[in-house]
Amino acid sequence: MSIVEFRQYTLRPGARETLIELFEREFVTGQQAAGITVGGRFRDLDDPARFVWLRGFPDMRRRRLALEAFYTGPVWRRHRDAANATMLDSDDVLLLRGPGFTADPGLREVSATVCHPSDTRSFDTYAAQHLTPTHALHSTEHAENDYPLLPVRTGEDARLWFGQAEPPPWPTRRLRLEPVTG
Numbered sequence: 410m411s412i413v414e415f416r417q418y419t420l421r422p423g424a425r426e427t428l429i430e431l432f433e434r435e436f437v438t439g440q441q442a443a444g445i446t447v448g449g450r451f452r453d454l455d456d457p458a459r460f461v462w463l464r465g466f467p468d469m470r471r472r473r474l475a476l477e478a479f480y481t482g483p484v485w486r487r488h489r490d491a492a493n494a495t496m497l498d499s500d501d502v503l504l505l506r507g508p509g510f511t512a513d514p515g516l517r518e519v520s521a522t523v524c525h526p527s528d529t530r531s532f533d534t535y536a537a538q539h540l541t542p543t544h545a546l547h548s549t550e551h552a553e554n555d556y557p558l559l560p561v562r563t564g565e566d567a568r569l570w571f572g573q574a575e576p577p578p579w580p581t582r583r584l585r586l587e588p589v590t591g
Contacts, residue, residue: 412466413448413509413547414561415523415569417501420458424495428460429589431492439484440464444475448509451519451586458497461521461586465509469552476556503569504554504561507547510571512588521584524568524577532568535577544570 420428429450437447448463466472479485503523512519526532540546547569554561 411446411506411509412469412472412550413505413507414464415503415505415547416462416464416499417453418460418462418496419498419501420460420495421497422458425452425457425460428492428495431488431495432460432462433589435484435488436492439482440475440479442484443479443482444471445479446509449511449519449586450589451512451521451584452589454518454585454587461584463510469550469555473555476559480558500560502559502561503547503567504550504552505547505567505569506550507569508545510545514590516588519571519586519588520573521569521571521586522574522581523584524570524579524581525565526568526577526579529566532577532579536568539575539577540570544572544574546570 418428429452432450437450440447444466446465448465450462451460453459453461466475524532526535536546549565549567554563
């Protein structure tokens with residue numbers, strides 16, 4: 410298991426394709442060069458102003474080091490104004506522990522579910538009955554965000570998984586996502 414950021418950006422109207430093109434051209438390899446594993450990148454099929462993506466790190470210490478390297482490095486400095494110009498909000502971020510996720514090639518739609526269970530033991534029972542390793546289950550990482558220049562949501566206990574499953578009895582948000590092909 411590794412540290413994963415599940416990032417949901419709200420973009421200016423009509424700016425999603427501009428960000429995706431910039432992201433795929435510059436930010437995937439730029440982040441990889443800094444030691445970041447860039448996972449799935451998605452268009453939200455129900456919100457044309459939303460871009461969703463994941464990135465991973467082996468642990469919290471290397472997360473901080475990799476983020477420092479990327480956000481002080483030449484790729485971000487050269488393209489940050491163009492990227493930031495597309496965004497209204499980039500702070501909807503869950504800091505998770507899990508396997509990460511990248512959609513299989515050729516997949517046209519992926520379901521992602523964010524759940525806030527009231528009881529983790531009951532959730533574990535639900536997960537054992539309804540989720541398989543292919544669901545790529547993630548759970549909140551409660552470590553302090555040691556790179557505060559990039560906020561993450563705190564004070565909540567979330568679970569995230571991909572693919573269809575029996576709906577759990579807790580509040581959930583299901584996203585219909587279209588993979589971005591790089």
